[in-house]
Amino acid sequence: MEEVTEQLNNDNTDDNIKYISGEFLLNILQTEYSYENERVRSLESRTGVFIAFLGALLVFLMDKLKLPSINVDNEYRLIEAFPRVLMILLTIFSLISIIIAIIYFVKVISIQTYKRLSFTGFNETNAKHKKEEVAVSIMIQYQDVITHNNDINNKKVKYYRTGIYYILAGLIFSVASFVISLFI
Secondary structure (H helix, E strand, O other), X not given: OHXXXXXXXXXXXXXXOOOOOHHHHHHHHHHHHHHHHHHHHHHHHHHHHHHHHHXXXXXXXHHHOOOOOOOOOOOOOHHHHHHHHHHXXXXXXXXXXXXXXXXXXXXXXOOOOOOOOOOOOOOHHHHOOOHHHHHHHHHHXXXXXXXXXXXXXXXXXXXXXXXXXXXXXXXXXXXXXXXXHHHO
């Protein structure tokens, strides 16, 4: 907010400058700031649902899949060994996909440093300035805060999408492995 004080003091040197739309632009930025806050809350709550789904998928894998015991003493023909090996590989791929998805979802819900408006410029001196000038000064700060928070949220969206892709891969591998296990 010290920037606001400097901005306001610099603006007072030229009395011909008027910021008629300053309040309007500030309102737009405040709405955008609220949108970014809601966006991160929504993203993090959806991530929690998917992490719970991954936990259920892991329980399913451990409970329902019966990994065949491969007895080294038995000699398997290639046609007999292929479904067993395929099921083991699909289960391994499924577990790897689930672990990677969990890592990406943890990145989504991990704590990031979000910017907020500084309150140091909210003082009696700045209150004496014209409201249009104050609105423009605060608007400039809001713009910086929103840009920073938007960049963080965009990273989280990328992690979220990547986690979703790995969930889908893990689900496909799990279903394929389960179907094969039914016939062994």
